[in-house]
Amino acid sequence: MITGDAAFIKKLNRGLILSQIIEHNKISRADLSKVTGLNKATVSVQVADLLEENLLIEEQLEHNNLGRRPILLSLNRKAGYALGIDLDKNQIMFTLSDLLGFPTHIEIVQLQTKDYNEILEILIEYIIDIKKKCQGSAFGLIGVTIGIHGLVSKDEKILFFPQLQWRNKNIKEDLQNMVDVTVFIENNANLTAFAESVFKHNKSNNLISISMNSGIGLGMIMNGEIHRGFHGYAGEVGHMIVVPDGKLCACGNQGCWELYASESSFFNKLGRSNADYYDIHSWLKLGDPDVTNQMDELIKYIAIGLNNIINMYNPEIIVLNSELLRLNRDAVKQIESRLNSNISHYGRLLVSELGKQACVMGACAFSIIKFLQISELNLQVTMKRTL
Ligand SMILES: [Zn+2]
Known part of the structure; x- marks a missing residue:
């Protein structure tokens, strides 16, 4: 008979074994014993159980100098599929x-509506269609995780989605x-940070990621x-006040950081209609004075907010998720030159390489970790560039 404790330990060991198989890609039973202890x-x-469950594949190597042919284990990556969704205001x-975590299908749907029921209908139709397409695999569609650009409570309800003006929606249940x-519901910045941790900075126990769209x-x-905080709303740094009596914000305060340091604030201030990242890139290259000044202003305000965040958290890794900063090769250097207080300490500051796909990648990884019931997931970046 398995007692409660024994069952718990068995589950822990199973998770440990699965995590190590994923991290090593292919590994023998003997090495698995070494790395897990x-x-x-x-x-x-445990391996026999996982093979039985269809979660592992074993293969025998053809050549070995010692004459033995070790059997290697790997995750049966096609046993199931995860759907990640980034629900933004326009798309x-x-x-x-x-x-x-390898993307097999990417699609962007433009939104013509802000209506909750209409958007819910789009999501339902899409998920049902994808579920059908995954039916041939052992576990089918293993989970759906949705990134919400707003406040998501710890029990996965939307408290407030400012840009769509949704309040108190239980989208998970619906x-x-x-x-x-x-279905899992999570804040988009949390999923973006989760992607950085799973795909890029697995060894860091102290990472912050700032989404600046x-x-x-x-x-x-x-x-x-x-880290979600008491209700789940931790990390709303966009509404940290950086300019006293500054611009009026939709949150009810004045001078919030996102009115000065977000990408949309940059595009608004620049005032050139329909300008996109490619335009900005070429204008910066040509040394356009307006664009260059705007970029300097953006960097200045980013550094002001970052200084506050660094003093609060003393982070090891800070990842800035911004296409605009990615266009500016010297962005990190320019920001760092403004972070020269004797008090501010952090490990590394960098611009995200995952870019706009970070949220969906984090969303897929989130479903995978829940499905496999593991606490640690270390995946390789295998992204398809669509943007
Ligand atoms: Zn605000």
Whole structure:
């Protein structure tokens, strides 16, 4: 008979073994025993169960100098698929990934409406269609995770989605009732931070990621977990006041950081209609004085907010998720030259390489970690560039 404790330990060991197989890509039972510290018998029993469950694949190597042909284990990446969704004010980005986070399908749907029920209908239709397409695999669609650009409570309800003006929506329940798939709801900045942790900075226990698009949001990964605060609303740094009596913000205050340091504030101030990233890139290259000045202003205000955040958290890694900063090769250097207080200390500051796909990648990884019931996930970046 398995007692409660024994079952718990078995589950922990299973998670440890799965995490190590994923991290090493291919590994033998003997090496698995070494890296997990579990004895060979335990590894053997767990691996037999996982093979039975269809979660692992074993293959025998053809050549070996010692004449032995070791059997290597890897995750059966096609056993199931995760759907990540980034629900923004004007568009929905969908990404389907295999169990190793490799995107197999990416689609962007432009939104012509802000109406909750109409958008819910679009999501239901899409999820049902994808679920059908995944039916051939062992586990099918293993989960759907949606990134929301607004306040999401710890029990996964939307408290407020400012740009769509949604309040108190239980989108998780509304979807699950219709699609019969596990759905997770999370703040977009949290999922972006989670992607940085899973795909790029796995060894960091102290990472913050700042998403600077239409607004500014911050996600924190502390000891492998998303730090959500008491209600789930931690990280609303876009509404930190950086200019007393400054511009009026939709939140009710004045002088909020996102009115001076977000990408939309940059485009608004520049005032050139329909300008996109490619335009900015070429104008910067040509040394256009207006664009260059605007970029300097943006850098100045980013540094003011960052200084506050650094003093609050003393982070190891700070990732700035911004296409505009990615266009400006010297952005990090310019920001760092303004972070020269004797008090501010941090490990590394960098611009995200995952870019606008970070949220959906984090969303897929979030479903995978829940499905596999593991606490640690280290995946390789295998993104398809669509933007
Ligand atoms: Zn505000």
